[in-house]
Amino acid sequence: ETGVTQTPRHLVMGMTNKKSLKCEQHLGHNAMYWYKQSAKKPLELMFVYSLEERVENNSVPSRFSPECPNSSHLFLHLHTLQPEDSALYLCASSQTSGLYNEQFFGPGTRLTVL
Amino acid sequence: DAKTTQPTSMDCAEGRAANLPCNHSTISGNEYVYWYRQIHSQGPQYIIHGLKNNETNEMASLIITEDRKSSTLILPHATLRDTAVYYCIVRVSLIQGAQKLVFGQGTRLTINP
Numbered sequence: 001e002t003g004v005t006q007t008p009r010h011l012v013m014g015m016t017n018k019k020s021l022k023c024e025q026h027l028g029h030n031a032m033y034w035y036k037q038s039a040k041k042p043l044e045l046m047f048v049y050s051l052e053e054r055v056e057n058n059s060v061p062s063r064f065s066p067e068c069p070n071s072s073h074l075f076l077h078l079h080t081l082q083p084e085d086s087a088l089y090l091c092a093s094s095q096t097s098g099l100y101n102e103q104f105f106g107p108g109t110r111l112t113v114l
Numbered sequence: 115d116a117k118t119t120q121p122t123s124m125d126c127a128e129g130r131a132a133n134l135p136c137n138h139s140t141i142s143g144n145e146y147v148y149w150y151r152q153i154h155s156q157g158p159q160y161i162i163h164g165l166k167n168n169e170t171n172e173m174a175s176l177i178i179t180e181d182r183k184s185s186t187l188i189l190p191h192a193t194l195r196d197t198a199v200y201y202c203i204v205r206v207s208l209i210q211g212a213q214k215l216v217f218g219q220g221t222r223l224t225i226n227p
Contacts, residue, residue, distance in 0.1 A: 031210075031212040033212075043158070043217040045214060050209070055210055103215060110155075
């Protein structure tokens with residue numbers, strides 16, 4: 001595997017379900033990010049982890065719960081979501097030092113909440 | 115956070131240079147300008163970034179004005195595969211070396227045969 005991978009690629013869940021999105025980066029980076037992209041809206045930054053510590057939480061509802069067990073893995077735990085949470089969820093990673101610390105994005109998980 | 119302004123959409127003929135403008139008049143002295151693109155429903159792809167000087171890589175060139183209030187992304191020989199939404203972003207540094215990218219609506223670039 002190379003780059004940033006996300007699983008599952010598609011997820012359909014009911015409002016009472018609990019599910020998790022997984023992101024894995026194979027680039028040796030030490031910062032990871034969750035973004036949300038709703039239809040016809042810009043990408044919104046949700047959470048940022050650097051060196052496995054959360055450094056940004058952009059007023060995201062508590063029904064979204066991130067977890068970063070190590071620098072290569074990032075999870076987004078979902079529970080009691082609403083239909084308006086249906087969106088493309090994107091994970092990214094980056095270095096935290098040096099000149100070339102651009103973010104590399106995964107392919108995303110397309111989430112539908114019924 | 116510095117904001118950027120881009121045209122909503124642009125068209126360009128295949129094989130011609132595509133020039134995408136961006137205004138970032140509130141940019142601070144140590145903030146970088148980044149460009150990404152997103153092909154339909156895929157993750158954004160990094161293109162190029164710069165601080166003050168013009169930059170060039172295998173994908174594109176970035177021209178930044180001397181006052182740093184605007185920049186232009188140039189795709190020198192556009193192909194149909196360059197059709198995408200292009201985002202101009204001013205990167206904000208967070209603690210511990212992480213960074214914040216604030217995406218706007220971007221420019222939808224269509225390359226026509």
